[in-house]
Amino acid sequence: MIRVNVLCEGPTEEQFVNKVLYPHFIDQGIILTARSLDGGFSYGRLKHQIIQWLNNDQGAYVTTLVDLYGMNSKYPGYASSQNLDAQNKVNTIEAEVKADILGSDNLHNRKFIPNVQLHEFEALLFSDPEKMEEWLSLNHTISTDTFKTIRDAFDSPEHINDSPHTAPSKRILAIVPAYDKIIEGIIIAQEIGLSNIRAACPHFDAFCTTLENLAPSSNP
Structure with a gap:
């Protein structure tokens, strides 16, 4: 079995790994172990971890x-x-973070795979705005097609922008102030399904493919 340790933005991403990613990857011969950084961390802390x-x-x-x-x-x-589109911005950051980590003194394991989400976990939920509305409407009052209107304004869920007022999570909270990202967000992700999320989010799909290619059956 291949083992992959995942440093997560916060407890929501940790639960996403455990409940959505783990069942898929264990079938590929890959064991994922998640650890939350609890948000609000600096690059220095991330690098150290x-x-x-x-x-x-x-x-x-x-x-x-x-x-x-x-x-x-x-x-x-x-x-x-900063002058690049979101996809190339993420590609640049991932490449330079990897170079910085692998250039560190006293590093004894070079098996590092950088991954930066576009733009955050909630973007993945916009892979299926109808599912978002269906599940969030159970406990909240939501106007019909509110999430679909947001999703349709962008090329993909990963293009939904990242200002303090219009990031994916901020858009959800503006509609559903009581949104619980750990409970409701993970339920919605499970209901959408990993394959549907991957189909709608190319950068996230590429990350999953990179992990799948680590599997023993994928190696010569």
Whole structure:
């Protein structure tokens, strides 16, 4: 079995790994172990945690499930990518973070796979706005097609932008102030299904494919 340790933005992403990603990847011969960073962390803390986990568990890969939303110029590649579109911005940050980690002194495990979410976990829920409305309407009053209108204004869920007022999570909270991302967000993700999320979110799909390609059956 291949083991992959996942450093997560917060408890929602940790639950997403455990409840949505884990069942799929265990069937591929890949065991995912998630750890929450509890949000609000600096790049320095993220880097420290990545290197620590790489060195302490040298038989496993380490990857990340952290948001582009909320990053700043302390992240390698962030400042130089500001004039790029979101996809190329993320590609640049991932590449430079990887170079920074692998260039660290006293690193004894180089099996690091960087992953930055476009723009945050809630973007994945917009893969199926009808499911969002169906489940959130059980406990909240929502106008018909509210989430679909948002989704249809962008090329993909991952393009929904990341300002403090219009990031995916902020849009949901503007409609459903009592939205519980850990409980409701994970239920919605489970109901949408991993395959549907991947079909709607190319960057996330590429990340999943990278992990799948680690499986023993994929190696020569």
